[in-house]
Amino acid sequence: MMPRPVQMCLVLLLLALVPVSCAALPLVINTWPFKKATEQAWRVLQAGGSALDAVEQGCGQCEKDQCDGSVGYGGNPDETGETTLDAMIMNGDTMEVGAVGDLRRIKDAISVARAVMEHSKHTFLVGESASVFAENMGFTAEDLTTNTSLNIYKKWLNANCQPNYRQSVSPDPSNACGPYKPSARLQQTAGDQHINIHTHDTIGTVSVFYSLLNANSVALS
Numbered sequence: 001m002m003p004r005p006v007q008m009c010l011v012l013l014l015l016a017l018v019p020v021s022c023a024a025l026p027l028v029i030n031t032w033p034f035k036k037a038t039e040q041a042w043r044v045l046q047a048g049g050s051a052l053d054a055v056e057q058g059c060g061q062c063e064k065d066q067c068d069g070s071v072g073y074g075g076n077p078d079e080t081g082e083t084t085l086d087a088m089i090m091n092g093d094t095m096e097v098g099a100v101g102d103l104r105r106i107k108d109a110i111s112v113a114r115a116v117m118e119h120s121k122h123t124f125l126v127g128e129s130a131s132v133f134a135e136n137m138g139f140t141a142e143d144l145t146t147n148t149s150l151n152i153y154k155k156w157l158n159a160n161c162q163p164n165y166r167q168s169v170s171p172d173p174s175n176a177c178g179p180y181k182p183s184a185r186l187q188q189t190a191g192d193q194h195i196n197i198h199t200h201d202t203i204g205t206v207s208v209f210y211s212l213l214n215a216n217s218v219a220l221s
Helices: 004-017 035-046 051-065 109-119 127-136 147-158
Strands: 027-030 085-091 096-103 124-126 203-209 212-218
Touching (some): 027 035, 051 109, 085 109, 124 127
Parallel strands (some): 096 124
Antiparallel strands (some): 085 096
16 A cells, blocks of 8 residues: 555646646645635635645645644644644646655644745755754744643553554554564555554645646645
């Protein structure tokens, strides 16, 4: 099974290649029923904004709303209890891409991704380098932790760190917390994969404005 960010990129690429009737444009598509995000993207288009503006502000709305508890600040924390964010944005007219991963302290992940695309020659910045870049670009540093994310983390610890996405480590990650050390690699079978409503991209938005297409994907935080 392909990683979710790769799957999302392929979906967006296929959408970019599908002919769209001019009578159906402009157009905003959201991968999940986050109505306010789609409405915000549509308002941007109706006000004369670009498709790139639309996907940025549409996904930005979802970051503010903390859609599904997996988008934006206060979302699912990492193994240390910290919430970090991922985002990617693509200009379908120029094929430029900007992305951030493991972004700390900055709420506006999708806007930082756009800044990477427009104000650097990089495509993908991660971790502290992404956060420092964002602060240099004028984004406000603030705590992304909330009482909700702290409670999620405490419950995870109390449940022996489950779910856990490590493998071939010791102690057994299916029933114990770390710290972990590498062990003999085990062959994974299809039955070992956990596939449910939560194993998907967090939000993906496509906006088409006549001949211009811009696509955005926000990956799992």
